[in-house]
């Protein structure tokens with residue numbers, strides 16, 4: 389049942405390639421027919437040429453053999469090429485679907501497995517199944533046809549002798565089944581170890597400076613070695629089971645051959661079987677075991693794919709983001725949080741508790757509080773990166789859940805402390821948020837973000853390709869580019885989460901001046917530790933351990949909020 393479900397899932401990806409697949413099957417059937425024909429022909433040729441002494445035809449036998457084998461070779465090549473085309477195409481479709489799925493599942497689920505494990509599922513697990521899928525599809529269809537063709541010949545010659553030879557088949561079937569189950573488990577665990585290796589490498593490349601300074605080489609190498617050893621052990625087991633199924637068939641070939649020779653010899657002596665028929669059956673039976681060996685291998689291969697597929701399926705089964713049908717609009721009043729509580733997972737404490745808050749439109753609202761107080765979490769609920777477990781958030785008077793999710797997100801522009809930049813030109817990174825932007829608009833946005841002069845000085849200017857993840861830029865330059873994106877898109881709602889933390893005070897002041905000018909038409913939410921940047925905000929919200937403890941203007945809070953006073957004092961001391 390489980391296998392059927394899996395096959396149904398995999399074969400769904402075969403649909404676009406069915407013509408090539410059928411053509412491949414056609415060539416496979418030609419190869420199998422020729423194999424059957426060549427064994428069937430032994431009897432008449434042997435009896436006619438050697439027993440009945442028509443030696444004048446003897447000279448044609450080598451040509452006949454060369455012709456048959458050349459045709460078989462050509463058909464086999466065509467069939468293998470087409471099958472490879474089909475299997476690679478299928479895996480590409482699976483990868484594309486996985487990629488799209490990753491983009492459409494909620495952030496919390498995507499981060500559940502860790503970056504490395506997720507990447508590994510999309511790239512490594514699929515690449516694991518590709519060669520086996522190609523190999524298996526062709527083996528399965530071609531060898532099944534060959535087995536039937538050879539069985540047909542053998543039964544036609546002498547059915548009872550053929551049945552005797554096939555006494556070994558149940559042993560092969562049960563053996564292959566048991567080994568297949570073990571292979572599936574081993575493949576799943578080997579893939580999990582590969583995922584852990586990718587995860588570790590991912591962490592190492594991200595934290596390379598800290599690792600070098602902390603001198604934690606040995607500890608990390610040990611962890612890496614542990615995963616390598618896991619992979620090594622499971623890979624060896626897979627080979628053991630895979631080769632085991634082939635060896636089982638080899639052993640059974642001996643038994644099958646012995647049975648045919650024993651019983652067949654007895655029939656010849658008794659005079660009820662001609663030597664030509666005996667040879668033909670013996671060739672068929674011995675030839676059957678070769679495709680049977682491949683089929684047994686193909687079965688364990690199928691189980692191997694199933695092991696890798698279980699991990700892929702886990703991603704496919706993750707729920708997708710659900711939105712409503714309403715098209716979102718720029719708020720005319722603002723956002724309202726009503727009794728909102730949120731935790732990242734059931735085991736973790738509340739990150740936000742009973743939040744009641746109004747964020748007015750076309751004003752600057754600032755969120756302040758100590759590290760871990762819930763500021764980033766609070767703003768992450770607005771574009772619905774996460775949904776609260778309790779309470780509701782409203783855009784004007786409509787719950788956020790009623791809006792179509794992508795139209796809701798299109799209202800926002802966000803700049804984070806570590807902005808994300810693509811490995812593309814500066815120009816492409818900028819116009820990503822507004823593909824129709826003119827050169828003048830882009831330059832104006834960059835001037836507002838105080839990055840235009842810097843870009844102009846680069847040898848390739850706006851066409852400069854950024855290093856992977858924008859590594860060639862300093863933290864402050866990345867932040868200014870990300871701010872330029874926001875100035876270019878001019879979205880109705882702008883969220884700046886520590887977006888100017890890496891800028892010098894003069895640049896930061898100039899950017900906040902530019903933001904002030906946007907204030908009348910845009911709702912701006914700022915998270916900042918430097919209180920100088922939020923002093924002018926229309927409303928400042930003070931958070932502490934996931935709760936709102938005070939709200940007001942800078943002056944009001946200085947009077948009434950001890951925590952704000954404390955934060956302000958600390959800031960001035962710094």
Ligand SMILES: Nc1ncnc2c1ncn2[C@@H]1O[C@H](COP(=O)(O)OP(=O)(O)OP(=O)(O)O)[C@@H](O)[C@H]1O
Nearest residue numbers: 732733736739757758759760761762763764765766
């Ligand atoms: N993805 C996550 N999974 C689990 N817990 C998280 C996650 N992100 C944040 N938290 C936890 O939620 C709480 C609030 O974190 P949040 O990032 O919102 O605080 P913050 O006020 O923005 O902090 P900072 O000023 O340091 O950025 C913290 O206890 C934090 O450990």
